Amino acid sequence: MPRSRARARTSVPPEVAARAVADIGLYAELHLHLGGAILPNILFAHMQRDGHALMKRYPTYERFERFFTRRRTGLADYLKMHALVERLQRPADQHMFYFVTRLVRGAFLFDNLAYMELRHTPYNRTDAALDMRGRIGQMRSVVQAISAAASAQPQYPLVLRQILCMHSALPREVNEAICELAIEMSGEHEPMAGYNGGVVALDLAGPNEPYAERIGEFVALFRRARNRTGGRLKTTAHVFETDAGCFPKLLPYLDRIGHGIQIPLRYPKLLGRIAREGQCLEVCPTTYLRTGTLRDYTELRPVFARCKAEGVAIAICTDNGGLHNVRLPGEYENLLVRDVIGMEELGECLRASFRHAFAWKGPPPDPLRRVTIPR
Numbered sequence: 001m002p003r004s005r006a007r008a009r010t011s012v013p014p015e016v017a018a019r020a021v022a023d024i025g026l027y028a029e030l031h032l033h034l035g036g037a038i039l040p041n042i043l044f045a046h047m048q049r050d051g052h053a054l055m056k057r058y059p060t061y062e063r064f065e066r067f068f069t070r071r072r073t074g075l076a077d078y079l080k081m082h083a084l085v086e087r088l089q090r091p092a093d094q095h096m097f098y099f100v101t102r103l104v105r106g107a108f109l110f111d112n113l114a115y116m117e118l119r120h121t122p123y124n125r126t127d128a129a130l131d132m133r134g135r136i137g138q139m140r141s142v143v144q145a146i147s148a149a150a151s152a153q154p155q156y157p158l159v160l161r162q163i164l165c166m167h168s169a170l171p172r173e174v175n176e177a178i179c180e181l182a183i184e185m186s187g188e189h190e191p192m193a194g195y196n197g198g199v200v201a202l203d204l205a206g207p208n209e210p211y212a213e214r215i216g217e218f219v220a221l222f223r224r225a226r227n228r229t230g231g232r233l234k235t236t237a238h239v240f241e242t243d244a245g246c247f248p249k250l251l252p253y254l255d256r257i258g259h260g261i262q263i264p265l266r267y268p269k270l271l272g273r274i275a276r277e278g279q280c281l282e283v284c285p286t287t288y289l290r291t292g293t294l295r296d297y298t299e300l301r302p303v304f305a306r307c308k309a310e311g312v313a314i315a316i317c318t319d320n321g322g323l324h325n326v327r328l329p330g331e332y333e334n335l336l337v338r339d340v341i342g343m344e345e346l347g348e349c350l351r352a353s354f355r356h357a358f359a360w361k362g363p364p365p366d367p368l369r370r371v372t373i374p375r
Protein backbone atom coordinates (compact mmCIF):
# COMPACT_ATOMS: atom_id res chain seq x y z
CA MET A 1 0.00 0.00 0.00
CA PRO A 2 1.37 3.46 -0.89
CA ARG A 3 2.51 5.36 2.18
CA SER A 4 0.26 8.33 1.46
CA ARG A 5 -2.87 6.11 1.50
CA ALA A 6 -1.87 4.55 4.79
CA ARG A 7 -1.47 7.99 6.31
CA ALA A 8 -4.82 9.11 4.97
CA ARG A 9 -6.56 6.13 6.52
CA THR A 10 -5.16 6.68 10.02
CA SER A 11 -5.45 10.47 10.18
CA VAL A 12 -8.52 12.05 11.80
CA PRO A 13 -10.60 14.32 9.53
CA PRO A 14 -9.96 17.94 10.54
CA GLU A 15 -13.61 18.66 11.38
CA VAL A 16 -13.70 15.67 13.76
CA ALA A 17 -10.43 16.70 15.39
CA ALA A 18 -11.68 20.28 15.78
CA ARG A 19 -14.90 19.06 17.35
CA ALA A 20 -13.08 16.79 19.80
CA VAL A 21 -10.92 19.69 20.94
CA ALA A 22 -13.80 22.17 21.08
CA ASP A 23 -15.77 19.80 23.27
CA ILE A 24 -13.20 20.06 26.05
CA GLY A 25 -14.64 23.42 27.09
CA LEU A 26 -17.27 23.25 29.80
CA TYR A 27 -18.27 26.72 30.91
CA ALA A 28 -19.47 30.07 29.59
CA GLU A 29 -18.26 33.33 31.15
CA LEU A 30 -20.68 36.18 30.42
CA HIS A 31 -19.36 39.01 32.61
CA LEU A 32 -15.62 39.59 32.55
CA HIS A 33 -13.68 42.87 32.28
CA LEU A 34 -10.51 43.08 30.23
CA GLY A 35 -8.83 45.02 33.06
CA GLY A 36 -9.94 42.81 35.94
CA ALA A 37 -9.53 39.54 34.03
CA ILE A 38 -5.76 39.69 34.06
CA LEU A 39 -4.34 37.47 36.77
CA PRO A 40 -1.77 39.10 39.05
CA ASN A 41 1.02 36.74 37.91
CA ILE A 42 0.46 37.66 34.24
CA LEU A 43 0.40 41.35 35.17
CA PHE A 44 3.51 41.05 37.35
CA ALA A 45 5.52 39.37 34.58
CA HIS A 46 4.52 42.15 32.18
CA MET A 47 5.45 44.91 34.66
CA GLN A 48 8.78 43.29 35.45
CA ARG A 49 9.61 42.98 31.77
CA ASP A 50 8.83 46.69 31.26
CA GLY A 51 10.65 47.80 34.45
CA HIS A 52 7.41 49.43 35.68
CA ALA A 53 7.70 52.05 38.47
CA LEU A 54 5.39 50.04 40.78
CA MET A 55 8.06 47.33 40.95
CA LYS A 56 9.96 49.58 43.38
CA ARG A 57 7.02 49.53 45.80
CA TYR A 58 6.18 45.86 45.25
CA PRO A 59 9.46 44.17 44.35
CA THR A 60 8.27 40.61 45.04
CA TYR A 61 5.31 38.83 43.49
CA GLU A 62 3.85 38.05 46.92
CA ARG A 63 3.73 41.74 47.89
CA PHE A 64 2.27 42.74 44.54
CA GLU A 65 -0.38 40.03 44.75
CA ARG A 66 -1.43 41.16 48.25
CA PHE A 67 -1.73 44.76 47.04
CA PHE A 68 -3.57 43.86 43.85
CA THR A 69 -6.16 41.46 45.25
CA ARG A 70 -6.93 43.10 48.60
CA ARG A 71 -10.47 43.93 49.68
CA ARG A 72 -11.55 47.48 48.74
CA THR A 73 -13.45 50.07 50.72
CA GLY A 74 -16.25 50.43 48.15
CA LEU A 75 -17.15 50.32 44.47
CA ALA A 76 -15.28 53.58 43.66
CA ASP A 77 -12.06 52.37 45.33
CA TYR A 78 -12.45 49.01 43.60
CA LEU A 79 -12.72 50.70 40.19
CA LYS A 80 -9.36 52.44 40.76
CA MET A 81 -7.61 49.11 40.18
CA HIS A 82 -9.21 48.97 36.74
CA ALA A 83 -7.57 52.29 35.97
CA LEU A 84 -4.15 50.86 36.92
CA VAL A 85 -4.53 47.91 34.56
CA GLU A 86 -5.94 50.11 31.80
CA ARG A 87 -2.77 52.21 31.91
CA LEU A 88 -0.68 49.05 31.49
CA GLN A 89 -2.78 48.00 28.49
CA ARG A 90 -1.97 51.21 26.60
CA PRO A 91 -1.12 51.55 23.79
CA ALA A 92 -3.32 48.68 22.73
CA ASP A 93 -1.39 47.74 19.60
CA GLN A 94 1.74 47.06 21.69
CA HIS A 95 0.30 45.46 24.80
CA MET A 96 -3.09 43.91 24.05
CA PHE A 97 -1.70 40.88 22.26
CA TYR A 98 0.26 39.83 25.34
CA PHE A 99 -2.70 40.15 27.71
CA VAL A 100 -5.42 38.65 25.51
CA THR A 101 -3.45 35.65 24.23
CA ARG A 102 -2.54 34.70 27.81
CA LEU A 103 -6.08 35.28 28.98
CA VAL A 104 -7.45 32.95 26.29
CA ARG A 105 -4.81 30.29 26.96
CA GLY A 106 -5.51 30.30 30.71
CA ALA A 107 -9.28 30.41 30.30
CA PHE A 108 -9.27 27.45 27.93
CA LEU A 109 -6.66 25.26 29.64
CA PHE A 110 -7.24 25.99 33.32
CA ASP A 111 -10.76 27.44 33.67
CA ASN A 112 -12.35 25.04 31.17
CA LEU A 113 -14.11 27.80 29.28
CA ALA A 114 -15.81 27.09 25.96
CA TYR A 115 -17.13 30.64 25.60
CA MET A 116 -16.18 34.07 26.90
CA GLU A 117 -17.65 37.53 26.54
CA LEU A 118 -14.93 40.04 27.32
CA ARG A 119 -15.96 43.61 28.07
CA HIS A 120 -14.01 46.85 28.07
CA THR A 121 -14.22 50.59 27.47
CA PRO A 122 -12.18 51.02 24.27
CA TYR A 123 -11.60 54.75 24.92
CA ASN A 124 -9.63 53.90 28.06
CA ARG A 125 -7.08 51.90 26.01
CA THR A 126 -6.37 54.72 23.56
CA ASP A 127 -3.38 57.06 23.72
CA ALA A 128 -4.07 59.42 26.65
CA ALA A 129 -1.81 62.08 25.11
CA LEU A 130 -4.26 62.63 22.24
CA ASP A 131 -7.27 64.93 22.44
CA MET A 132 -10.77 63.52 22.68
CA ARG A 133 -11.37 63.36 18.92
CA GLY A 134 -8.04 61.63 18.40
CA ARG A 135 -8.77 59.09 21.11
CA ILE A 136 -12.24 58.38 19.71
CA GLY A 137 -10.59 57.79 16.33
CA GLN A 138 -8.31 55.16 17.88
CA MET A 139 -11.07 53.09 19.48
CA ARG A 140 -11.68 50.89 16.47
CA SER A 141 -8.05 49.77 16.42
CA VAL A 142 -8.30 48.77 20.11
CA VAL A 143 -11.23 46.49 19.28
CA GLN A 144 -9.35 45.11 16.27
CA ALA A 145 -6.21 44.45 18.36
CA ILE A 146 -8.30 42.36 20.76
CA SER A 147 -9.93 40.43 17.89
CA ALA A 148 -6.51 39.74 16.34
CA ALA A 149 -5.20 38.36 19.65
CA ALA A 150 -8.39 36.33 20.19
CA SER A 151 -8.00 34.77 16.72
CA ALA A 152 -4.28 34.01 17.05
CA GLN A 153 -4.38 30.68 18.91
CA PRO A 154 -6.58 28.11 17.15
CA GLN A 155 -5.07 25.48 19.45
CA TYR A 156 -7.26 26.96 22.24
CA PRO A 157 -10.65 26.96 20.49
CA LEU A 158 -12.48 29.26 22.86
CA VAL A 159 -15.31 31.32 21.36
CA LEU A 160 -14.58 34.92 22.40
CA ARG A 161 -16.80 37.93 21.81
CA GLN A 162 -16.41 41.56 22.86
CA ILE A 163 -18.83 43.78 24.73
CA LEU A 164 -18.10 47.51 24.47
CA CYS A 165 -18.75 49.45 27.68
CA MET A 166 -19.97 53.00 27.82
CA HIS A 167 -18.74 54.54 31.06
CA SER A 168 -20.65 56.73 33.50
CA ALA A 169 -17.60 58.96 34.10
CA LEU A 170 -16.94 59.66 30.40
CA PRO A 171 -18.43 62.61 28.46
CA ARG A 172 -21.57 62.16 26.41
CA GLU A 173 -19.67 62.50 23.12
CA VAL A 174 -17.38 59.58 24.00
CA ASN A 175 -20.25 57.31 25.04
CA GLU A 176 -22.07 58.16 21.84
CA ALA A 177 -18.98 57.19 19.85
CA ILE A 178 -18.70 53.89 21.78
CA CYS A 179 -22.37 53.17 21.01
CA GLU A 180 -21.83 53.99 17.31
CA LEU A 181 -18.71 51.81 17.12
CA ALA A 182 -20.57 48.88 18.68
CA ILE A 183 -23.41 49.34 16.17
CA GLU A 184 -20.97 49.45 13.24
CA MET A 185 -18.86 46.49 14.33
CA SER A 186 -21.70 44.28 15.56
CA GLY A 187 -22.17 42.50 12.25
CA GLU A 188 -18.54 41.91 11.40
CA HIS A 189 -17.88 38.54 13.02
CA GLU A 190 -20.67 36.53 11.43
CA PRO A 191 -19.41 35.65 7.94
CA MET A 192 -15.68 35.15 8.51
CA ALA A 193 -14.34 31.70 9.37
CA GLY A 194 -11.53 31.66 11.92
CA TYR A 195 -12.29 35.22 13.08
CA ASN A 196 -12.76 35.38 16.83
CA GLY A 197 -13.52 38.35 19.04
CA GLY A 198 -16.36 40.15 17.23
CA VAL A 199 -18.51 42.75 18.99
CA VAL A 200 -21.84 41.41 20.24
CA ALA A 201 -23.13 43.86 22.84
CA LEU A 202 -23.16 47.28 24.45
CA ASP A 203 -22.80 47.75 28.22
CA LEU A 204 -22.78 50.62 30.71
CA ALA A 205 -20.17 50.53 33.48
CA GLY A 206 -18.48 52.92 35.92
CA PRO A 207 -19.36 54.58 39.22
CA ASN A 208 -23.04 54.74 40.21
CA GLU A 209 -23.10 58.40 41.26
CA PRO A 210 -23.44 59.95 37.76
CA TYR A 211 -26.22 57.52 36.68
CA ALA A 212 -29.13 59.47 38.19
CA GLU A 213 -28.70 62.75 36.35
CA ARG A 214 -27.63 61.09 33.08
CA ILE A 215 -30.19 58.31 32.97
CA GLY A 216 -32.09 59.82 30.01
CA GLU A 217 -28.87 59.96 28.00
CA PHE A 218 -28.05 56.30 28.70
CA VAL A 219 -31.59 55.14 27.92
CA ALA A 220 -31.41 56.98 24.57
CA LEU A 221 -28.12 55.29 23.67
CA PHE A 222 -29.40 51.81 24.50
CA ARG A 223 -32.55 52.51 22.50
CA ARG A 224 -30.44 53.67 19.57
CA ALA A 225 -28.30 50.51 19.73
CA ARG A 226 -31.37 48.29 19.58
CA ASN A 227 -33.30 50.22 16.97
CA ARG A 228 -30.43 50.71 14.55
CA THR A 229 -29.42 47.04 14.55
CA GLY A 230 -32.88 45.48 14.83
CA GLY A 231 -31.71 43.87 18.09
CA ARG A 232 -28.60 42.28 16.55
CA LEU A 233 -26.44 44.31 18.95
CA LYS A 234 -27.36 43.02 22.40
CA THR A 235 -27.45 45.09 25.58
CA THR A 236 -26.52 44.73 29.23
CA ALA A 237 -25.76 47.30 31.93
CA HIS A 238 -24.22 47.45 35.39
CA VAL A 239 -27.34 48.17 37.40
CA PHE A 240 -28.95 47.11 40.71
CA GLU A 241 -25.50 46.05 41.95
CA THR A 242 -25.37 48.33 44.99
CA ASP A 243 -27.97 50.31 46.94
CA ALA A 244 -26.98 53.40 44.96
CA GLY A 245 -27.26 51.73 41.57
CA CYS A 246 -30.98 50.93 41.28
CA PHE A 247 -32.38 52.46 38.09
CA PRO A 248 -35.51 50.68 36.83
CA LYS A 249 -35.71 53.02 33.80
CA LEU A 250 -32.82 51.14 32.19
CA LEU A 251 -34.41 47.69 32.50
CA PRO A 252 -36.73 47.76 29.45
CA TYR A 253 -33.71 48.26 27.15
CA LEU A 254 -31.58 45.38 28.39
CA ASP A 255 -31.21 41.80 27.16
CA ARG A 256 -29.31 40.86 30.33
CA ILE A 257 -28.76 42.63 33.65
CA GLY A 258 -25.21 43.16 34.90
CA HIS A 259 -25.40 42.01 38.56
CA GLY A 260 -28.99 42.98 39.41
CA ILE A 261 -28.73 41.37 42.86
CA GLN A 262 -30.60 44.26 44.53
CA ILE A 263 -33.69 43.28 42.49
CA PRO A 264 -34.38 40.02 44.39
CA LEU A 265 -32.99 41.52 47.62
CA ARG A 266 -34.83 44.86 47.68
CA TYR A 267 -37.26 45.03 44.74
CA PRO A 268 -38.59 41.46 44.35
CA LYS A 269 -41.79 42.78 42.75
CA LEU A 270 -39.76 43.49 39.60
CA LEU A 271 -38.87 39.80 39.19
CA GLY A 272 -42.11 38.76 37.47
CA ARG A 273 -41.57 41.21 34.63
CA ILE A 274 -37.90 40.28 34.32
CA ALA A 275 -38.91 36.62 34.00
CA ARG A 276 -41.46 37.47 31.30
CA GLU A 277 -38.87 39.51 29.40
CA GLY A 278 -36.42 36.61 29.62
CA GLN A 279 -33.67 38.82 31.09
CA CYS A 280 -30.88 36.92 32.79
CA LEU A 281 -28.95 38.24 35.80
CA GLU A 282 -25.15 38.16 35.59
CA VAL A 283 -24.26 37.40 39.23
CA CYS A 284 -20.60 37.78 40.20
CA PRO A 285 -20.35 36.53 43.82
CA THR A 286 -16.82 37.56 44.85
CA THR A 287 -17.26 41.12 43.54
CA TYR A 288 -19.88 41.86 46.18
CA LEU A 289 -17.47 40.89 48.96
CA ARG A 290 -14.61 42.94 47.49
CA THR A 291 -16.75 46.07 47.07
CA GLY A 292 -18.33 45.70 50.54
CA THR A 293 -21.83 45.29 49.04
CA LEU A 294 -22.21 41.95 50.88
CA ARG A 295 -20.26 40.52 53.82
CA ASP A 296 -20.56 36.83 53.00
CA TYR A 297 -21.40 34.55 50.07
CA THR A 298 -24.35 33.18 52.08
CA GLU A 299 -26.12 36.53 51.69
CA LEU A 300 -26.69 35.47 48.07
CA ARG A 301 -29.02 32.62 49.17
CA PRO A 302 -32.20 34.71 48.84
CA VAL A 303 -30.98 36.02 45.45
CA PHE A 304 -30.86 32.49 44.00
CA ALA A 305 -33.99 31.30 45.85
CA ARG A 306 -36.21 34.23 44.81
CA CYS A 307 -35.01 34.17 41.21
CA LYS A 308 -35.69 30.43 41.02
CA ALA A 309 -39.17 30.87 42.48
CA GLU A 310 -40.02 33.58 39.93
CA GLY A 311 -38.36 31.87 36.96
CA VAL A 312 -35.52 34.40 36.51
CA ALA A 313 -32.35 32.89 35.06
CA ILE A 314 -28.93 33.52 36.63
CA ALA A 315 -25.54 33.13 34.99
CA ILE A 316 -22.69 32.96 37.53
CA CYS A 317 -19.71 35.03 36.39
CA THR A 318 -16.41 36.35 37.77
CA ASP A 319 -16.51 40.04 36.74
CA ASN A 320 -12.80 40.43 37.58
CA GLY A 321 -11.28 36.99 38.08
CA GLY A 322 -7.73 38.39 38.14
CA LEU A 323 -8.42 41.17 40.59
CA HIS A 324 -10.14 38.70 42.92
CA ASN A 325 -7.83 35.77 42.29
CA VAL A 326 -11.00 33.65 42.07
CA ARG A 327 -11.64 31.96 38.73
CA LEU A 328 -14.97 30.78 37.37
CA PRO A 329 -14.87 27.17 38.67
CA GLY A 330 -13.87 28.68 42.04
CA GLU A 331 -16.98 30.89 42.03
CA TYR A 332 -19.16 27.81 41.44
CA GLU A 333 -17.39 25.93 44.20
CA ASN A 334 -17.64 28.81 46.69
CA LEU A 335 -21.43 28.81 46.30
CA LEU A 336 -21.74 25.01 46.44
CA VAL A 337 -19.65 24.43 49.57
CA ARG A 338 -21.64 27.07 51.48
CA ASP A 339 -24.96 25.60 50.31
CA VAL A 340 -25.90 28.88 48.67
CA ILE A 341 -26.93 26.67 45.75
CA GLY A 342 -27.11 22.89 45.26
CA MET A 343 -26.10 20.80 42.24
CA GLU A 344 -29.53 21.22 40.66
CA GLU A 345 -29.29 25.02 40.82
CA LEU A 346 -25.68 24.92 39.59
CA GLY A 347 -26.84 22.89 36.59
CA GLU A 348 -29.58 25.46 35.88
CA CYS A 349 -27.09 28.35 36.08
CA LEU A 350 -24.60 26.58 33.80
CA ARG A 351 -27.24 25.90 31.20
CA ALA A 352 -28.53 29.47 31.52
CA SER A 353 -25.06 30.84 30.85
CA PHE A 354 -25.07 29.19 27.39
CA ARG A 355 -28.73 29.93 26.70
CA HIS A 356 -28.24 33.66 27.44
CA ALA A 357 -24.80 33.95 25.84
CA PHE A 358 -25.07 36.54 23.08
CA ALA A 359 -23.23 34.46 20.47
CA TRP A 360 -23.32 30.79 21.48
CA LYS A 361 -25.01 28.76 18.78
CA GLY A 362 -26.83 25.54 19.56
CA PRO A 363 -26.98 23.52 22.78
CA PRO A 364 -24.36 23.72 25.56
CA PRO A 365 -21.19 21.68 24.92
CA ASP A 366 -21.59 17.92 25.45
CA PRO A 367 -19.23 17.63 28.44
CA LEU A 368 -21.49 19.96 30.42
CA ARG A 369 -23.75 16.94 30.91
CA ARG A 370 -21.17 15.66 33.39
CA VAL A 371 -22.27 18.35 35.82
CA THR A 372 -25.86 18.98 34.78
CA ILE A 373 -27.43 15.51 34.44
CA PRO A 374 -30.32 15.40 36.94
CA ARG A 375 -29.79 12.68 39.59
Ligand SMILES: [Zn+2]
Nearest residue numbers: 031033238319
Ligand atom coordinates in the same frame (compact mmCIF):
# COMPACT_ATOMS: atom_id res chain seq x y z
ZN1 LIG B 1 -18.64 44.36 35.84
